[in-house]
Amino acid sequence: MEMKEFFKDKVVFITGSSKGIGKATAILLGQHGAKVCINGRNIASLEETYRELEKKNITCLRLPGDVSDSNQCRGMIDRIIKEYDRLDVLINNAGIGSHGKFSDLAVDAWDQVVGINLMGSVYMSKYALPHLIKSKGSIVFISTLAGKLGMPGHSGYSVSKMGLSALAQAMQIELKDEGLHTGIIYVGFTENEENKQILYPDGTYRKLPERKQKKASREDVAKAIARVVYKRKKSVTLSTVGKLQTYGLRFFPFMVKMILRKANRDYDTMYDQ
Numbered sequence: 001m002e003m004k005e006f007f008k009d010k011v012v013f014i015t016g017s018s019k020g021i022g023k024a025t026a027i028l029l030g031q032h033g034a035k036v037c038i039n040g041r042n043i044a045s046l047e048e049t050y051r052e053l054e055k056k057n058i059t060c061l062r063l064p065g066d067v068s069d070s071n072q073c074r075g076m077i078d079r080i081i082k083e084y085d086r087l088d089v090l091i092n093n094a095g096i097g098s099h100g101k102f103s104d105l106a107v108d109a110w111d112q113v114v115g116i117n118l119m120g121s122v123y124m125s126k127y128a129l130p131h132l133i134k135s136k137g138s139i140v141f142i143s144t145l146a147g148k149l150g151m152p153g154h155s156g157y158s159v160s161k162m163g164l165s166a167l168a169q170a171m172q173i174e175l176k177d178e179g180l181h182t183g184i185i186y187v188g189f190t191e192n193e194e195n196k197q198i199l200y201p202d203g204t205y206r207k208l209p210e211r212k213q214k215k216a217s218r219e220d221v222a223k224a225i226a227r228v229v230y231k232r233k234k235s236v237t238l239s240t241v242g243k244l245q246t247y248g249l250r251f252f253p254f255m256v257k258m259i260l261r262k263a264n265r266d267y268d269t270m271y272d273q
C-alpha cells in the first residue's frame with residue numbers, strides 16, 4: 001500500500017503542532033488524507049495553523065492544551081474520541097529546548113523540561129493507549145541526538161529525552177502482542193521557527209541563539225516521521241551527525257567522550273548566561 005493510501009482517513013494526533021516540526025508533520029499527513037488533530041498552548045498560534053490547514057483542505061481538529069497537565073491530556077484524547085470515535089496514530093512531538101549545567105539548573109527548570117518533554121509524552125500515551133490498541137495503531141516519540149547520551153550543558157534536556165528511549169523500549173516489548181507499533185525517532189539539528197524560545201537554567205524562556213550547524217528542513221523531518229509510522233519502524237536516527245554518533249557510541253566510545261568534553265568546554269561561550 002502506498003503511503004498516501006495508508007494515511008487516508010486515519011485519525012492522527014500530533015502534540016505540539018502549532019509550530020515547527022509538528023506543524024510540518026500535520027501538513028504532510030493532512031495532505032496524505034489523514035484527519036489531523038493539532039495541539040499547542042498558545043491559542044493564537046494554534047488558530048493560525050488551523051486556518052493554514054483549512055486553506056489546504058485538510059480535515060483538522062484543534063486541541064488547545066498543555067501536555068504537562070495530565071487532566072488536560074485526558075481531555076484532549078476524550079475530545080478526539082468524541083469527534084472521530086477512533087485514534088490511529090499518536091505523535092508525541094510537543095517539547096521545549098533547554099540548556100544549563102547541572103550546577104546552575106533551577107529546580108523549576110527541571111520540573112518544566114521533564115514535565116513537558118517526558119511526562120507530557122507519558123500522560124498522552126497512557127490515555128491514548130486503549131484507543132491505539134483497538135486500532136492496532138502507532139505511538140511515536142520525537143527525541144533528539146541529546147536523547148542518546150548525557151549531553152554536558154543540557155542535562156535536563158538529555159534526561160527528558162533519554163526517558164523516552166526507556167519508555168519506547170519497554171512498550172515495544174510489553175505491547176507487541178497487542179499489535180501496537182511503538183517507534184522513536186532521534187532528530188538532528190533542524191531549522192527553527194524564527195524567534196524560537198528555549199528554557200534557560202533559571203527557569204525563564206529566552207530566544208535560542210543562532211546555531212551554526214547544518215540543519216535539516218522541517219519538511220524533511222516530517223517525511224522521516226511519516227516513514228516511521230508507515231513502515232512501523234522501531235528506532236530511526238536522522239542526520240549525518242546522528243549516524244556518526246550511533247556508530248561512535250558503539251565502536252569508539254572514548255572518542256565520543258572526547259567530543260563531549262570539548263562540548264563542555266565550548267558551552268560557556270554558546271549562551272548568553
Ligand SMILES: NC(=O)c1ccc[n+]([C@@H]2O[C@H](COP(=O)([O-])OP(=O)(O)OC[C@H]3O[C@@H](n4cnc5c(N)ncnc54)[C@H](OP(=O)(O)O)[C@@H]3O)[C@@H](O)[C@H]2O)c1
Nearest residue numbers: 016017018019020021040041042066067094095144187190
Ligand atoms: N528543532 C530542532 O533542532 C530539534 C532537534 C531535535 C529534536 N527536536 C524535537 O522536536 C520537537 C519539536 O521541536 P521544534 O523545534 O519543532 O519546536 P518548536 O518550533 O518550538 O514547536 C514546539 C511546539 O510544541 C508546542 N508546545 C511546547 N510546549 C508545549 C506544552 N507544554 N503543551 C503543548 N504543546 C507544547 C508549541 O506550542 P506552544 O508553545 O504554543 O505550546 C509548538 O507548537 C521537540 O520535541 C524537540 O525536542 C527538535
